[in-house]
Structures are given as structure tokens and as C-alpha cells.
Amino acid sequence: MTVPKNVDLIILGAGPAGLTAGLYGARAGLKTVVLEPKSPGGQMLLTDDIYNYPGHPDGITGQHLANLFLEQAQKYNCEVLKRAGSTTLQQESDRFIVTAGDRVVQSEIAIVATGCSPKRLGARGEKKFSGAGISYCAVCDGNFFEGLDVAVVGGGDSALEEAAYLSRLCNHVYIIHRRDRFRASDACQCLIRGCNNVSVIWDSVVEKFEGDDLLENIRLASVNGSEKRDLKANGAFIYVGQIPNTSFLSDAVATDPDGWILTNERLETSVPGLFAAGDVRKKEVKQVATAVGDGSQAAITAEKYLMMKRCNAYPGEVA
Ligand SMILES: Cc1cc2nc3c(=O)[nH]c(=O)nc-3n(C[C@H](O)[C@H](O)[C@H](O)COP(=O)(O)OP(=O)(O)OC[C@H]3O[C@@H](n4cnc5c(N)ncnc54)[C@H](O)[C@@H]3O)c2cc1C
Known part of the structure; x- marks a missing residue:
């Protein structure tokens, strides 16, 4: 059996939400791994030009924006495992164990940023x-x-x-x-x-x-x-809508009837230590800009959770 690799933060999905969470996690000093079954970029790779992502007044191709997101995350030592194979996520005591193809990674916190697919x-x-x-x-x-x-x-x-x-x-x-x-x-x-x-x-x-x-x-x-x-x-x-990429999750993670992950405003899911960001969660506006906002929020909340947990002082656990 493959010995799991220990990291601080596992992120599932290298779309804009996952790569932003990776950037924030790595910059916060967490050993961060992003697992992606395809090429990094997510749905940005499905569109030609993006005109509504701030900072690019003349628009930017989805592929170019994806490359920049990846480059920036990797610059801060976020490890991005591309074409990693299909994923399973299990929880054993206080750890999440993620298997992707022949890789096994474990951590105390994980962010699901697996987006959605065309209906x-x-x-x-x-x-x-x-x-x-x-x-x-x-x-x-x-x-x-x-x-x-x-x-x-x-x-x-x-x-x-x-x-x-x-x-x-x-x-x-x-x-x-x-x-x-x-x-x-x-x-x-x-x-x-x-x-x-x-x-x-x-x-x-x-x-x-x-x-x-x-x-x-x-x-x-x-x-x-x-x-x-x-x-x-x-x-x-x-182009008749989307379905969330959540079929690999256990029933312990609360979703709405269509499978979109339910979170609070800190992007915590129903499972302590598990967070969700971007299009995969139930929310109204699904755009690159909102996915990026989610990615940063989820990474910041997750990092605080980990620090408090390690000090044995996470508010949810205090009597
Ligand atoms: C045709 C089209 C045009 C668009 N145009 C625009 C636009 O002009 N402006 C704009 O702001 N937004 C646009 N969007 C929407 C925008 O691309 C999305 O809102 C955004 O990409 C969502 O980011 P995300 O990271 O949450 O998810 P995604 O981009 O969906 O990325 C999720 C990633 O997770 C991976 N994944 C899936 N399952 C697993 C698994 N089990 N384990 C690990 N990884 C997994 C996927 O391969 C993918 O790479 C467009 C979308 C489409 C489809």
C-alpha cells in the first residue's frame, strides 16, 4: 500500500478557486497540494476570451489567465499535481485521505474546489x-x-x-x-x-x-x-446548465438536492476541517471573480481552523 504523503492543506481542483486557495495556503506557510485530474484552469479553459475579470481591460484568453493563476501559485511553492487521476476523499479520525490515481495525500484540512460540468x-x-x-x-x-x-x-x-x-x-x-x-x-x-x-x-x-x-x-x-x-x-x-462535481464525496458532506455543497459564509461545510470554494458550492453567481474570492476566503478560514486546532482551541471544540 502507498504510504500517504503528509501535507498541511489538500485542495481538490485546479480551477480559479483551487489555484487561488493554493496561492493563499502556500503564502501562509502551509505545505499545500492541489490535485487536478485534467489540466489546470478548470472552466476557464472552455472559453475563448474573458472580458469581465478585473485587471485585464482588453480581455484575456481563458488559457492565458489559467497559466497566470498556475504560475503565481507555483511561485510560492504550492504543489500542483496535474492529470492526477480520479479522486476519492475519505476521513479517518481527524485526517482527510485523498487518493488520486496512485498518489495518496493526507492532511487535517481540505478544500473542495471541484467546480461543475456541463449538463x-x-x-x-x-x-x-x-x-x-x-x-x-x-x-x-x-x-x-x-x-x-x-x-x-x-x-x-x-x-x-x-x-x-x-x-x-x-x-x-x-x-x-x-x-x-x-x-x-x-x-x-x-x-x-x-x-x-x-x-x-x-x-x-x-x-x-x-x-x-x-x-x-x-x-x-x-x-x-x-x-x-x-x-x-x-x-x-x-449550454443548458451545469451539474456539480461532487459525486466522489461521502453523504457526510451536506449538499442541496442537486448536489451543490452547502457552506456558511466562512465556507465551512458540514464536516469540520472540510471547506468548499467556487462553483461547486450552492451560490448565486458563478464567475471567475467569485471563484477567486471563494478560494481566498476558504484558504484563510482553513488556515485559521488548523492553527486553532493545533492549539486545541478551535471555538467549535471549546466546552
Ligand atoms: C463556456 C463558459 C464561458 C465562461 N465565461 C466566463 C466569463 O467570461 N467570465 C467569468 O467570470 N466566468 C466565465 N465562466 C465561468 C467560470 O469559468 C467559472 O465560474 C469558474 O471557472 C469556476 O471556477 P472553479 O474553480 O470554482 O471551478 P472550475 O473552473 O469548474 O474548476 C474545477 C476544477 O476541478 C477539477 N475537478 C473536478 N472533479 C475533481 C475531483 N474529483 N478531484 C479533483 N479535481 C476535480 C476540474 O477538472 C476543474 O479543473 C464561463 C464558463 C463556461 C463554461
Whole structure:
């Protein structure tokens, strides 16, 4: 059996929340490890340009911002284990033991910053054509559809931002939205108003995705079911919400019915010594700026918890 490596602070996830927590933890003198199953950056890697993160008046690419976050955390000796494998988190007496692939790390405090993943639409054919026409990331896959017709499903900020991005690569972009108006911000709606190869199909849902080996056709139905139509498209990009990356957590960690972690304002979870930061927790605004705020808050609270615990004086434990 692998002997666990002892550290002061374990952080799960190297998105903006996890890398910020790593920076703060390491700068506070804690031996800090961030475990990430993929490449560091989280959802920042799924978007082209970010225009609303302060300090970058002309915008910055998600990839560039991710590199800067990583560089800054590592500069202060935060250890970032990339492509670390899938994670399990167990608690044994007063320690958290995290296994990621063949690595085992243990600490008295841990921060869950595992973010969220795109929600599946649930339409027929979605699984079959995932990676064969259907994608959840325009920045990752948009180039495959250069000069072709594609659809974007959704009506929020991400859907419109990515439709505007695809309009620069594709012949035509159809936005399929189940309502008669967008819930996206005015700023994002403005992005597509200027695109003459983007059109909106209102009040419609996807019934099924069709084709032989690759996606060729999207069968649409009006929301009241009265009309059906076929939309010829080679690609479909789906932006219909997110699900939290919390399936690896035990039932001891309180979540809402959809799996988002519940915290107090100090970002403590229901398990003493375990904290949560960023999109993985139940909160209203999910942005890079709020994830960064969470990362710093969680690391500061966690560090105070550890110091008090080591002095045997954490308020929660005082009679
Ligand atoms: C298409 C798109 C466009 C966006 N545009 C903007 C924008 O313009 N401006 C803005 O402010 N925000 C934008 N956002 C939102 C922003 O990217 C997120 O709010 C932010 O990245 C959340 O940070 P996070 O660290 O909480 O989570 P995430 O970024 O989701 O990072 C979580 C990390 O945890 C890792 N992970 C998952 N499971 C585990 C596990 N079991 N163990 C360890 N690690 C795990 C993931 O691989 C990931 O790297 C956009 C999001 C999307 C999808």
C-alpha cells in the first residue's frame, strides 16, 4: 500500500478557486497540494476570451489567465499535481485521505474546489453523437466545424458567448432556445446582435439528434408540441446548465438536492476541517471573480481552523 504523503492543506481542483486557495495556503506557510485530474484552469479553459475579470481591460484568453493563476501559485511553492487521476476523499479520525490515481495525500484540512460540468440535454441521440457532432465546448471543438452550419442549444450567457465565438468560424449558427426571450445578460445579447450569420429559433426544444456516423440533422419540436421541423446541422453545442462535481464525496458532506455543497459564509461545510470554494458550492453567481474570492476566503478560514486546532482551541471544540 502507498504510504500517504503528509501535507498541511489538500485542495481538490485546479480551477480559479483551487489555484487561488493554493496561492493563499502556500503564502501562509502551509505545505499545500492541489490535485487536478485534467489540466489546470478548470472552466476557464472552455472559453475563448474573458472580458469581465478585473485587471485585464482588453480581455484575456481563458488559457492565458489559467497559466497566470498556475504560475503565481507555483511561485510560492504550492504543489500542483496535474492529470492526477480520479479522486476519492475519505476521513479517518481527524485526517482527510485523498487518493488520486496512485498518489495518496493526507492532511487535517481540505478544500473542495471541484467546480461543475456541463449538463446533458437528455435528448435522443445525444450520447451517440457526443464527439461526433455534439460538443459542450466551442473553444475546444469549434475548429472542427469551420465553414459548416451548427446549432447552439441554450439561452444563457454561456450559450450566447459561445454562439458569438462560433459565428467567426462557422457558416451559420442557429440558437435553439425553449423560451421566447433570453435569460442572458444584455452584454451577452449584444454580442450576437452584431453577427449577421446567427439566427434564433425560439420556443423550441431538441427532440432528437440524427445522422449515420456523424450528426446531420436535429429534429426540433415547438414547446407546446404542435410543430416539428428538421434543422440540417453538422454540429450542436449544448449550454443548458451545469451539474456539480461532487459525486466522489461521502453523504457526510451536506449538499442541496442537486448536489451543490452547502457552506456558511466562512465556507465551512458540514464536516469540520472540510471547506468548499467556487462553483461547486450552492451560490448565486458563478464567475471567475467569485471563484477567486471563494478560494481566498476558504484558504484563510482553513488556515485559521488548523492553527486553532493545533492549539486545541478551535471555538467549535471549546466546552
Ligand atoms: C463556456 C463558459 C464561458 C465562461 N465565461 C466566463 C466569463 O467570461 N467570465 C467569468 O467570470 N466566468 C466565465 N465562466 C465561468 C467560470 O469559468 C467559472 O465560474 C469558474 O471557472 C469556476 O471556477 P472553479 O474553480 O470554482 O471551478 P472550475 O473552473 O469548474 O474548476 C474545477 C476544477 O476541478 C477539477 N475537478 C473536478 N472533479 C475533481 C475531483 N474529483 N478531484 C479533483 N479535481 C476535480 C476540474 O477538472 C476543474 O479543473 C464561463 C464558463 C463556461 C463554461
